[in-house]
Amino acid sequence: MKLQRKNRLRALSLGAVAVSGALALTACGSDDTGTKGDESAPAANSAIKCDDAKGELLAAGSSAQKNAVDAWVKQYTASCKNVRINYNPNGSGAGITNFLQGQTAFAGSDSPLDAEEITKSAEVCKDSQAIDLPMVGGPIAVSYNLPGVDDLVLDAPTLAKIFDDKIKTWDDAAIKKLNPDAKLPTTKIQTFHRSDDSGTTDNFTKYLKAAAASDWKYEGGKAWQAKGGQSASGSSGLAQQVTQTAGAISYMELSYAKSAQTVHVKTGAATPVEATVDNATKAIAEAKVVGEGKDLALELNYEPTAEGAYPITLVTYEIACEKGNKAETLAATKSFLTYLASEEGQAILKDASYAPMPEEIITKVRTTVAGLS
Secondary structure: OHHHHHHHHHHHHHOOOOHHHOOOEEEOOOHHHOOOOOOOOOOOOOOOOOOOOOEEEEEEEOOOOHHHHHHHHHHHHHHOOOEEEEEEOOOHHHHHHHHHOOOOOEEEEOOOOOHHHHHHHHHOOOOOOEEEEEEEEEEEEEEEOOOOOOOOEEEHHHHHHHHOOOOOEOOOHHHHHHOOOOOOOOOEOEEEEEOOOOHHHHHHHHHHHHHOOOOOOOOOOOOOOOOOOEEEOHHHHHHHHHHHOOOEEEEEEHHHOOOOEEOEEEOOOOOOEOOOHHHHHHHHOOOEEOOOOOOOOEEOOOOOOOOOOOOOEEEEEEEEEOOOOOHHHHHHHHHHHHHHHOHHHHHOOHHHOOEOOOHHHHHHHHHHHHOOO
């Protein structure tokens, strides 16, 4: 973690690549974006309050939430045609860096800000600091490519050994024990991890550290630390590698795992748990708010024992200044985040394979967003 923080602070001092040079998602009220004159565009949502929102809103960060942001932007810009939203899914670490350099109105991160980042945020949040707003959740699916092997079951110790290059083939005794009826091939296991700083990596390794402490000795954090394996950028990069590589296994947000099979995770419950939105929600409901003041950072439970509670989950935070947001983007930021936290905004998450925030948590988010200034 210290090395990861040092690297990020070094990136801050050297400067990051301009966000506007690599924006991956653009939506606005013009013909070229499909939000006007497009029969497939959504109708204006009366629940969205545009207020004085206008202009361009830049944001960056978590690639895990990219598909959720796509759905949100499509709905929002159908109503607020004077707002142009650019979200760059460049990873949680890069998104935080962009925000702390004042390049974006808000950031998306699958891990809350650490103490150093909160301190650093005072430079862009005048007379204030940045706060974490939990907005979208979901399971981190363990996706694999092993034709002929369905409903593969793995537990935390076995996953830890696989991703630490200690278990090398699919017919290993530990995997056979968990899958006695499966015809496991001698195929070499090909593990893939994120090459960029990633909140998905952070949460996945937190799970391994919590549930398989004797087998996962790494400190953890947004940067991958284990030896071996291959890397790819972003959740989409990992999904592509799993799909095209026989014997592959990786971790990614569920919405990226649709083209491959996913592992059922053995927990303390009687039945191994599938990676689904509903099962993730059961686990996220056990989270505790540990942030101070208006900060709503959560502490997740990576070892749930309740039936159906999927243990490998993440929560993506939208990060903004509590006070001191840029005047030119404040109205659009509040308007957009208000929609994300609304009942309507949360309702569309499930269709995109994401988990809405539990009511107790999202109610606090709505109150906090209303107070942004």
